[in-house]
Amino acid sequence: MFWVLLLLPAWAVAGVACTRLCLAAVRAAAWDTGAAPADRDHDLTLYEAAFLSGGPARVAEVTLVSMARQRRLLLAHTGWATVVDPRGRDEMERSAIGAIGPEGQSRIAPVRAALATADSVRGLADRLVSAGLAVPEGSAADISSGVRQVRAAALAVLALGATALLLPGPTGMPRGLISLWFALPLALTLSCLAIARVEIHPHARWASPAGQRLLGTLARRA
Structure with a gap:
């Protein structure tokens, strides 16, 4: 037994x-x-949609890819991110540029990790929670x-x-x-x-x- x-x-x-x-x-x-109660007529921004679909990591990825598509950031196949335009158009882009550092170039992985924990992303999360989304x-x-x-x-x-x-x-x-x-x-x-x-x-x-x-x-x- x-x-x-x-x-x-x-x-x-x-x-x-x-x-x-x-x-x-x-x-x-x-x-x-x-x-x-959430606002049913609320129009999600790109960053809000990214957060709701994948959290802070998705916001970081979308921010970097969006800047790269606008040719203000270069994402090399070798894994490096290079700033082309140092003027961020919103707080997410400014956080991304700040995560890359003053030299204007850094590995993509640490930039993505730092951006995911940035104050701008946490603020976005708090606003979405307060809105019930x-x-x-x-x-x-x-x-x-x-x-x-x-x-x-x-x-x-x-x-x-x-x-x-x-x-x-x-x-x-x-x-x-x-x-x-x-x-x-x-x-x-x-x-x-x-x-x-x-x-x-x-x-x-x-x-x-x-x-x-x-x-x-x-x-x-x-």
């Missing part, structure tokens, strides 16, 4: 992980209910962490089940029934992941339901 000692932690990790994900989703839903950073992180924990729990259940089936000697129960017992916590984790995949939109880490609707409107216009 040693397999029972493996079944108990399988149920424990599956139950804890799924519970944490559900609680994170409930907290996010509670925030969305209490958030300020973006979710607070904590809620997004909690949901992402919950999904990762459920995935890890599913792998742990598989490993424990395989160990139980490979135990030498008599188990006191047919191995087919043992596999069914382990299939239950595995089904719990996989169903939780399936529901999260259906219910949690790819943009949900950054965009609130109202923000997702505005992004959908942009996609239909495109």
Whole structure:
């Protein structure tokens, strides 16, 4: 009956992980209910759409690419960014030029990382949260962490089940029934992941339901 000692932690990790994900989703839903009503006629700017679709990293990428397309910034295939026009037209561009540094040239990766954490990007995030279009950073992180924990729990259940089936000697129960017992916590984790995949939109880490609707409107216009 040693397999029972493996079944108990399988149920424990599956139950804890799924519970944490559900609680994170409930907290996010509670925030969305209490958030300020979003302006349905709000026209998203390029930076706002970038943040709602991919967060600070997407804003940094869009800023650099936009400047490069206007030939005010050179993005070389060798991984270097070179300033062509040092006059930023908005706070995002000024942050990008500042991240490149006074020499006017820097590697793209550190520039992108610095721009993603710049005050201008944080201010953009705060404005979108206040407008009810973006979710607070904590809620997004909690949901992402919950999904990762459920995935890890599913792998742990598989490993424990395989160990139980490979135990030498008599188990006191047919191995087919043992596999069914382990299939239950595995089904719990996989169903939780399936529901999260259906219910949690790819943009949900950054965009609130109202923000997702505005992004959908942009996609239909495109």
